[in-house]
Amino acid sequence: MSDFPGFGGALYPLFSQPLYCAGDVLSDSIVNHVTNLSFYHDPMEMNGQNSDEQMLLDGCPELKALVEKHLNFYVYTILKIDKKYRLQHHCSWATKHLTGDKAHKHSHCNSVFSGVVYIKTTPGCGKIAFHNDGFRPTYITPTLQPDLTEHNIYNSTEWTLEPQDGMIVLFPSTLEHSVDKNMDFEARYSVAFNYWLHGSYGSNTNRLTV
Ligand SMILES: [Fe+2]
Numbered sequence: 001m002s003d004f005p006g007f008g009g010a011l012y013p014l015f016s017q018p019l020y021c022a023g024d025v026l027s028d029s030i031v032n033h034v035t036n037l038s039f040y041h042d043p044m045e046m047n048g049q050n051s052d053e054q055m056l057l058d059g060c061p062e063l064k065a066l067v068e069k070h071l072n073f074y075v076y077t078i079l080k081i082d083k084k085y086r087l088q089h090h091c092s093w094a095t096k097h098l099t100g101d102k103a104h105k106h107s108h109c110n111s112v113f114s115g116v117v118y119i120k121t122t123p124g125c126g127k128i129a130f131h132n133d134g135f136r137p138t139y140i141t142p143t144l145q146p147d148l149t150e151h152n153i154y155n156s157t158e159w160t161l162e163p164q165d166g167m168i169v170l171f172p173s174t175l176e177h178s179v180d181k182n183m184d185f186e187a188r189y190s191v192a193f194n195y196w197l198h199g200s201y202g203s204n205t206n207r208l209t210v
Contacts, residue, residue, distance in 0.1 A: 111194035
């Protein structure tokens with residue numbers, strides 16, 4: 001960003017949709033576990049295949065430990081959520097995308113935090129894109145879409161990441177995302193997961209324990 005005019009300049013990207021991205025090492029046993037699962041075709045056309053297994057992380061403790069290492073850091077260290085709230089895995093599955101497969105725009109319901117780990121990727125296997133849902137205006141109403149000279153974290157309503165083997169991405173489950181078409185001839189494998197945040201919330205007239 002350019003230098004600010006005057007002195008003491010700062011820009012605060014308020015009220016975030018915190019998107020976490022990191023890399024980690026996947027063992028051969030994790031990769032073999034995921035790529036040897038059985039898959040069914042998603043009912044939506046060219047939307048890829050999902051594993052029959054829907055509690056995948058419970059059957060692959062090594063991958064679950066890797067996911068929770070990053071998720072704990074994201075939730076408790078970065079977002080500073082009190083540790084009295086307990087993260088619990090509720091659902092996890094693998095996705096297999098063959099040539100031409102993509103994922104339509106969606107968010108994850110019945111979940112608080114979600115994420116994806118990339119198990120097997122190739123350079124043309126399709127980026128993941130995160131979208132502003134349009135219900136929450138950011139710096140400008142969705143009615144106006146001014147041309148920009150450059151996209152950055154402050155002015156974008158869409159943000160893409162290029163998957164790599166071992167990349168882990170975490171986000172609030174309400175954040176809409178989609179996956180570009182796999183343009184490569186090799187299958188792309190990833191594992192997605194949903195977590196809930198258990199505990200006691202609020203007090204008096206807004207108390208909730210879940
Ligand atoms: Fe998703």
